[in-house]
Amino acid sequence: MSKKKVAPSRKPAPLKQASGEPKSPAELALPRPFVAQAISLMAEVLKFERPADSVLSYHFKNHREMGHADRGRIAELVYGILRHLRSLRDVVARSEPPSPSEARYLVLAALVRLQGKNLREIEHLIKGEDTEWFGRLKAAGQDKGTSAIRHEFPDWLETALSAMPADELDTLARSLLVPAPLDLRINPLHARRPEILAQLEKHGIAAKETPFSPWGMRLEGKPAIQRHPAFVKGDMEVQDEGSQLLAALVAPKRGEMVLDFCAGAGGKTLLMGALMKNTGRLYAADISEKRLAKLGPRVARAGLSNVQTIRLAHERDDRIQRLAGKFDRVLVDAPCSGTGTLRRNPDLKWRQGEAHIAELTELQAKILEAAAPLVRPGGVLVYATCSLLPQENTLIQQAFSDAHPEFEVVDPVAQLAAVGIELPADALIAGPTNLPGLQLLPHRHGTDGFFAAIWRKKI
Numbered sequence: 001m002s003k004k005k006v007a008p009s010r011k012p013a014p015l016k017q018a019s020g021e022p023k024s025p026a027e028l029a030l031p032r033p034f035v036a037q038a039i040s041l042m043a044e045v046l047k048f049e050r051p052a053d054s055v056l057s058y059h060f061k062n063h064r065e066m067g068h069a070d071r072g073r074i075a076e077l078v079y080g081i082l083r084h085l086r087s088l089r090d091v092v093a094r095s096e097p098p099s100p101s102e103a104r105y106l107v108l109a110a111l112v113r114l115q116g117k118n119l120r121e122i123e124h125l126i127k128g129e130d131t132e133w134f135g136r137l138k139a140a141g142q143d144k145g146t147s148a149i150r151h152e153f154p155d156w157l158e159t160a161l162s163a164m165p166a167d168e169l170d171t172l173a174r175s176l177l178v179p180a181p182l183d184l185r186i187n188p189l190h191a192r193r194p195e196i197l198a199q200l201e202k203h204g205i206a207a208k209e210t211p212f213s214p215w216g217m218r219l220e221g222k223p224a225i226q227r228h229p230a231f232v233k234g235d236m237e238v239q240d241e242g243s244q245l246l247a248a249l250v251a252p253k254r255g256e257m258v259l260d261f262c263a264g265a266g267g268k269t270l271l272m273g274a275l276m277k278n279t280g281r282l283y284a285a286d287i288s289e290k291r292l293a294k295l296g297p298r299v300a301r302a303g304l305s306n307v308q309t310i311r312l313a314h315e316r317d318d319r320i321q322r323l324a325g326k327f328d329r330v331l332v333d334a335p336c337s338g339t340g341t342l343r344r345n346p347d348l349k350w351r352q353g354e355a356h357i358a359e360l361t362e363l364q365a366k367i368l369e370a371a372a373p374l375v376r377p378g379g380v381l382v383y384a385t386c387s388l389l390p391q392e393n394t395l396i397q398q399a400f401s402d403a404h405p406e407f408e409v410v411d412p413v414a415q416l417a418a419v420g421i422e423l424p425a426d427a428l429i430a431g432p433t434n435l436p437g438l439q440l441l442p443h444r445h446g447t448d449g450f451f452a453a454i455w456r457k458k459i
């Protein structure tokens with residue numbers, strides 16, 4: 001018997017109230033069950049056992065009674081707390097909460113300090129000894145504390161970014177506290193940007209061209225676009241502008257042999273396949289079966305037939321190593337801390353630490369090492385991350401260059417200019433010995449944080 005899918009309710013149904021007592025305007029705006037749910041969800045997220053987005057979607061799947069608007073409000077609250085967790089924890093600790101329920105006091109503190117609720121709006125949530133605590137919270141005031149607290153960074157991240165000039169780090173940290181916009185891109189294989197922009201406008205979706213990527217469109221707000229006809233037809237995809245620029249940096253051409261070593265669900269594969277005009281051969285390799293499984297339907301929707309997926313057991317897997325010396329271009333979009341995506345995934349800063357970064361850098365070096373022999377003489381190797389940390393970026397570039405004199409470093413900003421994409425000069429970063437790298441930053445370029453290094457294998 002086929003199971004009938006229950007479509008999630010589209011109506012903003014308010015959460016049910018337990019008692020029949022008349023409600024104050026404040027309680028109607030912020031019902032107790034809503035706050036109780038936010039607290040229990042926050043307690044789950046704070047375990048940091050799973051990514052916050054998967055905790056939230058699991059919760060919503062199990063609470064079908066929640067309307068679209070309530071889901072949005074809870075997500076906004078939880079993500080706000082994750083962004084500002086360092087200063088909220090600091091102020092909650094200073095206000096000496098009467099019980100150890102961290103999630104409860106963080107939620108109440110966030111309602112006041114992030115969402116500007118006043119006592120009248122939340123007094124129905126506060127009883128007994130919490131009333132005195134609330135007074136102490138107010139008195140705890142605006143002490144901004146150390147720079148790590150001001151930046152909303154854990155200590156390990158503050159230390160890892162300490163080489164950045166202080167005022168620039170302040171600006172970067174502020175930019176990471178603002179939710180990222182939704183970026184789309186056209187499928188260059190069969191769509192033109194002005195036409196897709198016009199179609200979006202017809203559906204009431206405000207969007208404009210991204211400043212650097214010739215395929216990008218930046219939306220105002222976060223409309224659901226998965227059912228838009230242009231999306232269903234494969235004429236557009238969701239992709240941060242920075243990620244689009246990395247695919248452009250690889251610059252794959254018609255008829256070439258190209259490898260996307262860490263293809264994941266294919267964010268960059270799809271654009272590269274289209275840039276190759278659906279010719280040649282594009283291998284999409286990854287160790288994650290689950291991520292590669294998501295790539296298949298996206299490739300089909302994009303109308304690509306030049307992509308072949310390879311599930312690797314590890315980076316030295318013979319299924320890819322047997323193609324040594326055959327590739328015109330290899331992209332290593334390495335697993336990384338994701339610190340460049342903190343606008344979207346603020347929990348990442350709380351789910352990692354120095355030991356994890358050390359493990360990642362070891363893996364990054366190993367993958368790059370395994371990728372190098374795959375490049376043909378005269379071919380191109382690109383190493384990319386969505387990390388802000390020098391350890392994962394310029395230091396990996398430097399170590400690889402030192403160990404591989406057969407590869408010469410290419411200036412990535414000049415390489416992009418050669419394919420018609422002009423970036424400002426500040427997108428070029430000089431590594432420890434002045435090797436040129438590409439660094440995209442949210443506060444400078446409006447993209448997520450990305451790094452890329454590019455080499456050509458000498459003939």
Ligand SMILES: C[S@@+](CC[C@H](N)C(=O)[O-])C[C@H]1O[C@@H](n2cnc3c(N)ncnc32)[C@H](O)[C@@H]1O
Binds near residue numbers: 267285286288315
């Ligand atoms: C940054 S993500 C890739 C994102 C993807 N390129 C995109 O644009 O959507 C890094 C990927 O590396 C994969 N990975 C991790 N270890 C690997 C290894 N040893 N060899 C190949 N891929 C690996 C992960 O499964 C993950 O999908």
